[in-house]
Amino acid sequence: MRSCPTLAAYGRLYCALPRRFVSLSFTSLRRHNSAPFLNFSLFTAFRSPFSRMEQFQTGTGSTGNKAMVENLKRFGVISSKKVSEVMEALDRGLFVPVGSSAYADTPLPIGYNATISAPHMHATCLLLLEDKLQPGMRALDVGSGTGYLTGCFALMVGAEGRVVGVDHIPELVDMSIKNVEKSVAGPLLQKGSLSLHVGDGRKGWKEFAPYDAIHVGAAASEVPQALLDQLKPGGRMVIPVGTYFQELKVIDKCEDGSIKARTETSVRYVPLTSRDEQTGGF
Numbered sequence: 050m051r052s053c054p055t056l057a058a059y060g061r062l063y064c065a066l067p068r069r070f071v072s073l074s075f076t077s078l079r080r081h082n083s084a085p086f087l088n089f090s091l092f093t094a095f096r097s098p099f100s101r102m103e104q105f106q107t108g109t110g111s112t113g114n115k116a117m118v119e120n121l122k123r124f125g126v127i128s129s130k131k132v133s134e135v136m137e138a139l140d141r142g143l144f145v146p147v148g149s150s151a152y153a154d155t156p157l158p159i160g161y162n163a164t165i166s167a168p169h170m171h172a173t174c175l176l177l178l179e180d181k182l183q184p185g186m187r188a189l190d191v192g193s194g195t196g197y198l199t200g201c202f203a204l205m206v207g208a209e210g211r212v213v214g215v216d217h218i219p220e221l222v223d224m225s226i227k228n229v230e231k232s233v234a235g236p237l238l239q240k241g242s243l244s245l246h247v248g249d250g251r252k253g254w255k256e257f258a259p260y261d262a263i264h265v266g267a268a269a270s271e272v273p274q275a276l277l278d279q280l281k282p283g284g285r286m287v288i289p290v291g292t293y294f295q296e297l298k299v300i301d302k303c304e305d306g307s308i309k310a311r312t313e314t315s316v317r318y319v320p321l322t323s324r325d326e327q328t329g330g331f
């Protein structure tokens with residue numbers, strides 16, 4: 050298994066903080082009527098490298114996006130040329146609601162009790178999956194939300210690959226398609242090597258299985274068997290597991306079909322759940 054010095058460095062940084070604050074730095078569920086950006090204010094109180102990154106953000110559009118990627122490189126989050134190129138090419142500003150801080154290193158609400166993950170989490174997942182996102186490979190993004198990470202996957206595997214995004218909120222899927230269309234990943238959507246679908250991601254997406262890479266953008270109480278079944282031998286899944294306390298798991302399916310799992314870091318994601326549970330029946 051490939052080691053990741055960047056993430057090891059993060060682990061050390063966060064070990065010094067109470068777990069409650071560790072988790073708050075990542076994607077968090079924000080219910081209607083709850084205090085907005087509680088995670089942001091508590092977290093910045095520690096003056097961590099990420100909070101400093103927020104102050105560094107400059108410009109808008111491609112300038113702001115470039116500065117965001119530069120900061121992620123400067124703080125050692127991005128250690129790969131390919132990941133850097135892809136995140137620079139795909140403007141995060143096209144994927145977040147108008148008026149939000151697109152290039153700050155923070156999760157942002159996107160409606161329906163969902164959030165777009167913080168840029169450092171997107172970068173982390175891209176790095177963990179990079180070997181399985183080579184040109185021509187297949188990837189599944191469960192809980193595709195805004196379509197940002199799905200778009201990054203599509204740029205990584207290229208026109209010869211196949212990337213599928215699945216989210217169970219139809220309005221988010223519609224929005225993600227519009228977002229991707231505006232971006233450099235638009236032609237891949239048009240040509241069919243990238244597609245975004247409405248569905249229960251816990252069942253995976255059989256049509257294009259098995260996948261070299263599976264990313265799950267919402268926390269599962271346990272790893273869904275359907276996703277393990279749809280992972281190719283030699284493939285890798287990155288999935289947050291847990292309820293309140295969650296861990297980002299890296300699951301490798303060996304060539305003989307056996308499974309190896311390890312924990313990358315502590316995280317806080319929205320739950321992988323039913324549509325009714327997520328939206329409160331609205």
Ligand code: SAH
Nearest residue numbers: 163165166192194195216217250266321322
């Ligand atoms: N990775 C995305 C979104 C993360 S938020 C981004 O960064 O933009 C998690 C997403 O998982 C939400 O969009 C939510 O609607 C979706 N989700 C939660 N449970 C799901 C399920 N069972 N099936 C499909 N999508 C689900």
